[in-house]
Amino acid sequence: MKPAHTNRYFDVELRELRSNLTAMGARCERALQLAVAAFLERDAEKAAEAAALDARIDRDQVEIDELALRILALRQPVAYDLRFLATTLKFVTDLERIGDKATSIAKRARDVSGAALLPPHEDILPLSQKVLALLRDAIDAFVEGDVDKAERVLAAGHEIDALAKPLTARIVAWMAEHPTDIPAALAVMSVARQLKRVADHATNLAEQAVFMVRGEDVRYQRGPAAP
Amino acid sequence: MPNPSTEPPKIEVKDLEFFYDAQRVLHGVSMGIFPRRVTALIGPSGCGKSTFLRTLNRMNDTVPGARPVGSVRLDGVEIYDPAVDVVELRRRVGMVFQRPQVFPKSIFENVAYALRVGGLRDRAEVARRVEEALRRAALWDEVKDRLDVSATALSGGQQQRLCIARALAVDPDVLLLDEPASALDPIATAKIEELIGDLRETLTIVIVTHSMQQAARVSQTTAFFYMGSLVEVGETTALFTRPREKQTEDYVTGRFG
Structure with missing residues (x-):
């Protein structure tokens, strides 16, 4: 924990910002959970709930941007405070995109609701659980300034690819056998793809956490992701 | 930007201690001050940054009981050597203070005075050097038509x-x-800062400032002093984005006292 600022109003503002970020992150996790459940359980109500959360996440982004800009203008922060504020502006952009991905996943629930046969989707739940765990750790790493946690997220990126790859292969095989149910198969693939993208955003969040704490830019330093 | 690691320092300070009678106000300060760079000295009041600045042209010599220990070299020559001509030292290492110290004389005379004290008598040469100095200080265009007006009639920023x-x-x-x-007000401040940027191309500049934003804007090197010690010195951008020392971090982010 850092010592308090000489000017306590500055601390109050930073606390407010941090708590808004925590709330926005929690809403992203919840929206993703609801969206995956909406898809797997073909539950229109949960899909609507996920979409409503996404709208709230958009508002979070605008409000946090405003607060961060106000602090930048009024306090002219440097060092750790500057890195926190600069990364906050990026952080909320990634979170907002995650909200969009949740909405996309929820929409796919509609695509499978009338399908005669459901393509193989048993890999979606474990994939979504892994992605959610990464997302939660990435958000915690940022809010708590925990570099170790952020580095664990960065190291776990490959696991997502490993989970998503056999799923794609299975769906492609299934499509060959069920040419009339291709839209449903595409919906499952789309969900897997959205989940992978959420994992990419979680990686961005973890990189931002490392920069915030250490002032070290770790983007583009890991090997290319598995195709 | 010249790289401080490849160019020799203009001023090299080694293990410098400074005493006012028995009170030690600088504790073993060592740092190089490099040419064509602005070096900013920051730190809370009483940290020793102004004392350090004044040791660089022996401005503390006149303070009773003031005593330096250690080494300050200008182009490799020890400035505290008894053989050093202090007047010549202060010609080579000039100083400008917080409050503009103008003489109650004309604008022209304020500049010409320094030249005449230095022994220059040729009137045409004095006039040429005055114009050159006023141009370098970005003041010529504002005063060229009223060089005989009293300097006290100028604004604070112009006086500076x-x-x-x-x-x-x-x-x-x-x-x-x-x-x-x-x-100075913000506009006059901006002009001074711009001028510092221009002068850096031909001079070595050391600035003491209480405004960290100013240090960040005008300098390439920043040194942070605390309680008479040099805590950290480095590239200004690094010091204000990722300082190495926790004390520096706490000071520049405003978590102090």
């Missing part, structure tokens, strides 16, 4: 630039600035 012109007239290598803009 006049003081810089006076320091420049004798062609120094190093310019020491002790909070040169703290008594």
